[in-house]
Amino acid sequence: MKNIYSNIFSFNKKNLNKCILILKKGELVGVPTETVYGLAGNAYNKDSIKKIYKMKRRPNLNPLIIHYFNYKDAKKDVVLNKSFFKLFEKFCPGPITFILKKRNTSKISSRATSNLKTVAIRFPNHKIVRLILKNLEFPLAIPSANMSSRVSPVNAEDVSEEFKRKIKFILNGGVSKIGIESTVIDLTSKPKILRPGIIEPSLIRKALNRKIRIVNKKTKINSPGLLEKHYSPGIPVIINQKKIIDKQAFITFGKKFKTKNNHFNLSKTSNLKEAASKLYRTLRKIKKLGFKKIYVTKIPNIGIGIAINDRLKKASR
Ligand code: TXA
Ligand code: MG
Numbered sequence: 001m002k003n004i005y006s007n008i009f010s011f012n013k014k015n016l017n018k019c020i021l022i023l024k025k026g027e028l029v030g031v032p033t034e035t036v037y038g039l040a041g042n043a044y045n046k047d048s049i050k051k052i053y054k055m056k057r058r059p060n061l062n063p064l065i066i067h068y069f070n071y072k073d074a075k076k077d078v079v080l081n082k083s084f085f086k087l088f089e090k091f092c093p094g095p096i097t098f099i100l101k102k103r104n105t106s107k108i109s110s111r112a113t114s115n116l117k118t119v120a121i122r123f124p125n126h127k128i129v130r131l132i133l134k135n136l137e138f139p140l141a142i143p144s145a146n147m148s149s150r151v152s153p154v155n156a157e158d159v160s161e162e163f164k165r166k167i168k169f170i171l172n173g174g175v176s177k178i179g180i181e182s183t184v185i186d187l188t189s190k191p192k193i194l195r196p197g198i199i200e201p202s203l204i205r206k207a208l209n210r211k212i213r214i215v216n217k218k219t220k221i222n223s224p225g226l227l228e229k230h231y232s233p234g235i236p237v238i239i240n241q242k243k244i245i246d247k248q249a250f251i252t253f254g255k256k257f258k259t260k261n262n263h264f265n266l267s268k269t270s271n272l273k274e275a276a277s278k279l280y281r282t283l284r285k286i287k288k289l290g291f292k293k294i295y296v297t298k299i300p301n302i303g304i305g306i307a308i309n310d311r312l313k314k315a316s317r
Contacts, residue, residue: 005156005157005160005170007030007160007165007167007168007169007170008156008157008160008170008172009169009170009171009172010172011128011171011172011173015171016128016131016132016135016171018169019031019132019169019171020132020135020136022168022169023040023041023042023132023136023140024042024136026041026042026045026047026048026051027041027048027051027168027169028040028041028048028051028052028055028167029167029169029170029171030145030156030159030160030163030167030169030170030171031128031129031132031140031142031145031170031171031173032126032128032129032156032171032172032173032174032176033067033124033125033126033129033142033176034094034095034124034125034126034176034177034178035095035124035176035178035179035180035181035182035197035198036144036145036152036153036154036176036178036179036180036181036280037144037145037152037153037154037155037156037158037159037170037176038067038129038142038143038144038145039052039055039056039142039143039144039145039159039163039167040067040129040132040140040141040142041140041141041142042136042138042140042141043064043066043067043108043109043112043138043139043140043141044107044108044109044138044139045109045138046109046110046111048109048141049064049109049111049112049141050111052064052112052141052143053111055163055166055167056143056146056147056148057147057148058143058148059148060111060114061114062114062148063112063113063114063116063119063120064112064113064120064141064142064143065097065120065121065122065141065142065143065182065184066108066112066113066119066120066121066122066139066140066141067121067122067123067124067129067133067139067140067141067142068121068122068123068133068139069123069130069133069134070123071084071088071092071123073139074121074123074139076103076105076106076107077102077103077106077107077108077119077121077139078100078101078102078103078106078119078121079100079101079103080100081100081187083187083191083208084098084100084187086207086208087185087187087204087207087208088123090203090207091199091203091207092123092125093123093124093125093130094123094124094125094199095124095125095178095181095182095183095197095198095199096122096182096183096185096197096199097120097121097122097182097183097184097185097195098120098121098122098185098187099118099119099120099184099185099186099187099188099194100118100119100121100187100188101117101118101119101188102116102117102118102119106119107138108139109141112141118186118188120184121139122142122182124142126173126176127173128171128173129142129173132171144181145158145159145162145163145167145170146158146159146162147162147163149229149230149231149232150162150231150232150233150234151231151232151233151280151283151284151315152180152181152231152280153280154175154176154179154277154280154281155174155175155176156170156171156172156173158284175281177277178197178198178276178277179276179277179278179279179280179281180197180198180276180277180279180280180307180308180311181195181197182195182197182198182199183195183196183197183198183199183200183204183307184197185204185212186215190213191204191208191210191212192212192213192214192215193212193213193214193215194215195307195310196214196306196307196310197307198273198276198304198307200303200304200306200307201214201306202303214306216310229314229315229317230311230314230315230317231280231283231311231312231314231315232315233283233284233286233287233294233315234287235286235287235291235292235293235294236292236293236294236316237283237293237294237296237312237315237316238293238294238295238296238316239296239298239309239312239313239316240296240297240298241295241296241297241298242297242298244262244295246293247262248262248291248292248293248294248295249262249264249286249289249291249293249294249295250262250263250264250294250295250296250297251264251265251266251282251286251294251295251296251297252264252265252266252297253265253266253267253270253275253297253299254267254268254270254297255268255269255270257297262291264282264285264286266278266279266282266299266308270300272299272300272302272303272304272305272308273304275299275304275305275308276304276307276308279308279311279312283315296312296316299312
């Protein structure tokens with residue numbers, strides 16, 4: 001069968017080098033991370049950043065996360081503090097993003113940070129993206145590789161379908177294991193979680209040995225989910241449903257639900273980590289199957305469930 005995804009490249013030395021070259025030229029590539037796939041560009045190059053916003057149709061006021069190989073590189077661009085080191089030691093590289101103060105001498109394009117005085121930084125833990133970062137002299141701005149307001153991609157095919165021919169090069173790293181975006185934590189003042197993720201609030205509380213707020217409401221800064229709609233599969237999503245009355249799709253959770261053609265169980269064993277990893281995949285699959293509406297059962301709002309509910313709530317707006 002002809003490969004319909006002519007912009008997807010398998011991971012090998014030749015393609016890794018090709019990917020690095022494209023980035024050095026200021027062009028964009030699709031890359032795997034452990035959370036979701038991203039659209040990567042040179043964070044120090046304002047033209048690359050411009051291309052990211054254009055390809056994603058992302059509003060300029062929504063800043064990007066800058067990805068680094070290690071904290072020594074990040075130190076040139078942001079002011080690292082005690083809380084950062086505590087969390088870094090525990091969770092990095094991994095699915096956590098830190099908001100920190102930007103240095104005046106930072107070379108990050110001000111476009112990438114929407115002219116804010118802060119920067120979101122992350123150290124992804126996926127072999128491929130780490131290899132790319134290690135071979136570059138600049139950090140990468142990597143937002144999720146989806147059109148703005150849509151569901152994040154969890155494999156190379158999703159990325160190709162999202163941007164079609166507009167994206168020339170996607171490096172295939174298999175399915176993103178975690179399946180939802182990193183936890184975003186603001187460390188510029190009293191630590192607070194701006195976007196919940198797989199690293200759940202209790203783990204952060206424990207690592208910092210203090211209470212941590214989860215900020216849900218719209219704040220002055222351009223915090224995650226500020227946009228009206230987010231994580232949308234393109235059809236209505238109705239959350240916290242006990243049962244469904246029509247023949248549309250029903251996302252279920254736990255063993256009490258039957259197996260039916262229109263039922264999509266996120267985890268039969270009520271495992272929230274498994275549910276998170278299947279969430280976006282399931283939303284995309286349902287849309288592809290032609291359903292017109294998605295009902296979702298109630299998901300426990302504890303631990304990782306907080307992150308799942310955050311995404312579902314925004315998808316249902
Ligand atoms: O897991 C992830 O974080 C993925 C992978 C690809 O690394 N990336 C990702 O990026 O989710 P993106 O652009 O889809 O989401 C970044 C979020 C946005 O909601 C943005 O508002 C927030 O981070 N953000 C970025 N800079 C910020 C800042 N200075 N202050 C507050 N929020 C910021
Ligand atoms: Mg995103």
